[in-house]
Amino acid sequence: MTKSLDSSTSRISEEQIQTTLPLKIVIVGHVDHGKSTLVGRLFHDTGSIPDGKVESIRAMCDRRGMPFEWAFILDALQAERDQGITIDISQIFFRTQHRHYVLIDAPGHREFVKNMITGAAQADAAVLVVDGRDGMQEQTRRHAYLLHLLGLHQIVVAINKMDLVGWSEARFHEVATEVREYLDDLGLDLQHIMQIPVSARDGDNIVARSTETPWYSGPTLTDALDTLQPPVGSLDLPLRFPVQDVYKFDDRRILAGRIESGHLRKGDTILFSPSNKQARVASIETWPSKDEVLAVRAGQSVGITLDEQLFVERGEFISLPTNPPMLTNVFRGHIFWLGREPLMAGRKYTMKLCTAEYQVEVEKVERVIDVADLGTSVIDRVDRNAVAEVILRSRRQIAVDPFDHNMHTGRFVLVDNYEMVGGGLISMDGYADQRRSQTIRSTNIFRVEHTIPLEARWEANGHKSGILWMTGLSGAGKSTLAFALEHYLFKKGYLVYVLDGDNVRHGLCSDLGFSPEDRVENIRRVGQAAGLFARAGYLVITAFISPYRADRDRVRALAPEMFHEIFVDAELGICETRDPKGLYKKARRGEIEEFTGITAPYEPPALPELRIDTSAQSIEDSVAMLSDYVLSTFSLASNR
Structure with a gap:
C-alpha cells in the first residue's frame, strides 16, 4: 500500500539548493485531523523554527493554563488559538537537507474552504492528512477532489494519529486502501501517491524513522517530499x-x-487577444533599472512599448502570433461554488481571468458532482461548497487557455457584488476555437457589386429570397422537413433549393472532419454558400445540426434581414429511438467521437423565428407550419 523510496533517487546538491526555486506544498485535510500539528512538528524537526519560538509558545500556554500544542507554531492568529481551528492560510519557508520549501497550511473547516482553495491554487504538490482513527471523512474527500480539480497530481498522504490506534498495521492498510481507491477513482496516477503512517504529535516518521512501525519500509514524510518533482517550467x-x-x-x-x-524579446511581433491587433515590441522596460533589456521571461513584471500606437485595454492577452490563446464566447467551467445563493442557469456574474473581467451568464448546469462517492446528479442548481460542471457564455469574445494547456491562464473566479462566489478551471471540450472563423487570410481581394438589384430578382421570381436555417439534433427531422418543404414550394413555383449536411460534406466540405474546429468551418462555408444563393434570388433551405450558437449568429450577420432560424426541436431520447443512420448507437459504443448530444454539446437557439416540435407534431403538421410561415414571410406583399 505504500511506495518505497528508491535508494537510487537522485539528490539535489547543496549548490543547487541555493539556486532552485522552493517547491510549494499545501497541507490539507479534515478539521482536527492534525494538519497544523504536523506542520509545527515538521518545522521543529527540520530545525526551521526561529530561536526562542517554541519557548515563547510554551510560556503563552502556561499563562493561559492550556497544554502546549505544536499547532500553535503555525496558528498565529488570536482567533485561531481561542477556537482551535486554522481560519486562514499561512506560508512559511523551511528546508530539508536536500531542498527548500514553502509550506502552505490551508484551513480544513468547512466554513473556510475558500481559503483552502486559495492556498491549494498556489501549490506544486500536496500533503493530505488523514486521521488513522476516522479515515476518509466528507471534508477529506472534498479536499482531495479540489486538489484534483486544481491540477495537483503529486500527493503525499500522511495517515496521522497512528499512536491512537496502537500503531496497527492492519488499520493503516485499511485507511490507505480507502484513500487510494478514492484517488484512483479521480483518475490520479497512483505511482505519484505515497502514504506514510505518522504521529505528528510525537514526530514519528516525520523526519526520523519510527521504531513503532517495523512493518513499514517506505519513506519518512521529508524523504517523500524530497522525491517530488518540480512543476513544468513556465518557460x-x-x-x-x-x-x-x-x-x-x-x-x-x-x-x-x-x-x-x-518569454518575450525586444523586436518580437506580438498578438493581442481578443482584439487580434498586432505590433512589434519596441522596447522592454524594467524598474528600477534603466539599462536596455533585450529579453524577459515568465515570472517577471515588466513594461513594453510598441512600434506603433495601439489602443490596448487592461486584460488583453499578449502572445506570439504562432501560438495564441483560443477565442470563444462559450466554454465549460469545472467549478467549486462558494456563494451563499445557489448558482443557477440564467444567473450572471463577473468572471475574472488574470487581469481581465467579463460578464458571463450561466447557460446550463450540466452536472453536480457528489464528492463523497463521485456520483453525479443532473439538477438545475449548485449549492454552496458543491462541485459542478457548467456552461458559461459571454457576449464578448474571451481569450482563454484550457487548464490542461496552461494552468497559469486556465483558472478563473466568479464574483457577485464584489464578493468571490466561485472558482474553477476552463475546459474547451466539445467547443471550438473561434479564432479561425474570425481570421481573414485573403488579401488584395475586392468585392464586386452586381448590376441587377435584389428587388428586381424578387419581382422576376414572384417571391422574396432568404435563408431558412433549420437547426436541431440528429434525428430531429431537419432533412425530412427540408425536402418536403422544398417539394411543396417547387410545385407552387418557388425558386427553392435545399443545402443538406450530408450532401455538402460529399463535395464542398469533403475535406473536413467532425472536430469542433472543423464543424465551425463547415458551417462557415455553408453560410457563405447560402448567402450567395439568397442574393441570387433563391429561397435556400438548410438542414444542419449546426450545434454552436455563435456559428449560426455569424451566418445571420452575413444577411440579417434574410436569415430565418428554424429550431427543429425534439428530445434527445426521441432522436435516439429514431436514429435513422444508426449514429447514436455508434456514439454510445464509443465508435464516434464528438457526437452532438452525446459527447459534444448542442446549443439550442435562444430566439428562433420559428420552433417546430417534432416530438409532438406529425410530419404533415410540421410541413404545414413551415409552409404557412414561408407564404406569409416571403410573399412580395409581406412587410417582413
Whole structure:
C-alpha cells in the first residue's frame, strides 16, 4: 500500500539548493485531523523554527493554563488559538537537507474552504492528512477532489494519529486502501501517491524513522517530499502576458503586467487577444533599472512599448502570433461554488481571468458532482461548497487557455457584488476555437457589386429570397422537413433549393472532419454558400445540426434581414429511438467521437423565428407550419 523510496533517487546538491526555486506544498485535510500539528512538528524537526519560538509558545500556554500544542507554531492568529481551528492560510519557508520549501497550511473547516482553495491554487504538490482513527471523512474527500480539480497530481498522504490506534498495521492498510481507491477513482496516477503512517504529535516518521512501525519500509514524510518533482517550467509554455495597466511616460505608452508563461524579446511581433491587433515590441522596460533589456521571461513584471500606437485595454492577452490563446464566447467551467445563493442557469456574474473581467451568464448546469462517492446528479442548481460542471457564455469574445494547456491562464473566479462566489478551471471540450472563423487570410481581394438589384430578382421570381436555417439534433427531422418543404414550394413555383449536411460534406466540405474546429468551418462555408444563393434570388433551405450558437449568429450577420432560424426541436431520447443512420448507437459504443448530444454539446437557439416540435407534431403538421410561415414571410406583399 505504500511506495518505497528508491535508494537510487537522485539528490539535489547543496549548490543547487541555493539556486532552485522552493517547491510549494499545501497541507490539507479534515478539521482536527492534525494538519497544523504536523506542520509545527515538521518545522521543529527540520530545525526551521526561529530561536526562542517554541519557548515563547510554551510560556503563552502556561499563562493561559492550556497544554502546549505544536499547532500553535503555525496558528498565529488570536482567533485561531481561542477556537482551535486554522481560519486562514499561512506560508512559511523551511528546508530539508536536500531542498527548500514553502509550506502552505490551508484551513480544513468547512466554513473556510475558500481559503483552502486559495492556498491549494498556489501549490506544486500536496500533503493530505488523514486521521488513522476516522479515515476518509466528507471534508477529506472534498479536499482531495479540489486538489484534483486544481491540477495537483503529486500527493503525499500522511495517515496521522497512528499512536491512537496502537500503531496497527492492519488499520493503516485499511485507511490507505480507502484513500487510494478514492484517488484512483479521480483518475490520479497512483505511482505519484505515497502514504506514510505518522504521529505528528510525537514526530514519528516525520523526519526520523519510527521504531513503532517495523512493518513499514517506505519513506519518512521529508524523504517523500524530497522525491517530488518540480512543476513544468513556465518557460516551456507559450508566451502569455496579460496586460495589467497602460501608463504614459514621456509621450510613450507603456503596457505593464506580469509574464505568466513563456518569454518575450525586444523586436518580437506580438498578438493581442481578443482584439487580434498586432505590433512589434519596441522596447522592454524594467524598474528600477534603466539599462536596455533585450529579453524577459515568465515570472517577471515588466513594461513594453510598441512600434506603433495601439489602443490596448487592461486584460488583453499578449502572445506570439504562432501560438495564441483560443477565442470563444462559450466554454465549460469545472467549478467549486462558494456563494451563499445557489448558482443557477440564467444567473450572471463577473468572471475574472488574470487581469481581465467579463460578464458571463450561466447557460446550463450540466452536472453536480457528489464528492463523497463521485456520483453525479443532473439538477438545475449548485449549492454552496458543491462541485459542478457548467456552461458559461459571454457576449464578448474571451481569450482563454484550457487548464490542461496552461494552468497559469486556465483558472478563473466568479464574483457577485464584489464578493468571490466561485472558482474553477476552463475546459474547451466539445467547443471550438473561434479564432479561425474570425481570421481573414485573403488579401488584395475586392468585392464586386452586381448590376441587377435584389428587388428586381424578387419581382422576376414572384417571391422574396432568404435563408431558412433549420437547426436541431440528429434525428430531429431537419432533412425530412427540408425536402418536403422544398417539394411543396417547387410545385407552387418557388425558386427553392435545399443545402443538406450530408450532401455538402460529399463535395464542398469533403475535406473536413467532425472536430469542433472543423464543424465551425463547415458551417462557415455553408453560410457563405447560402448567402450567395439568397442574393441570387433563391429561397435556400438548410438542414444542419449546426450545434454552436455563435456559428449560426455569424451566418445571420452575413444577411440579417434574410436569415430565418428554424429550431427543429425534439428530445434527445426521441432522436435516439429514431436514429435513422444508426449514429447514436455508434456514439454510445464509443465508435464516434464528438457526437452532438452525446459527447459534444448542442446549443439550442435562444430566439428562433420559428420552433417546430417534432416530438409532438406529425410530419404533415410540421410541413404545414413551415409552409404557412414561408407564404406569409416571403410573399412580395409581406412587410417582413
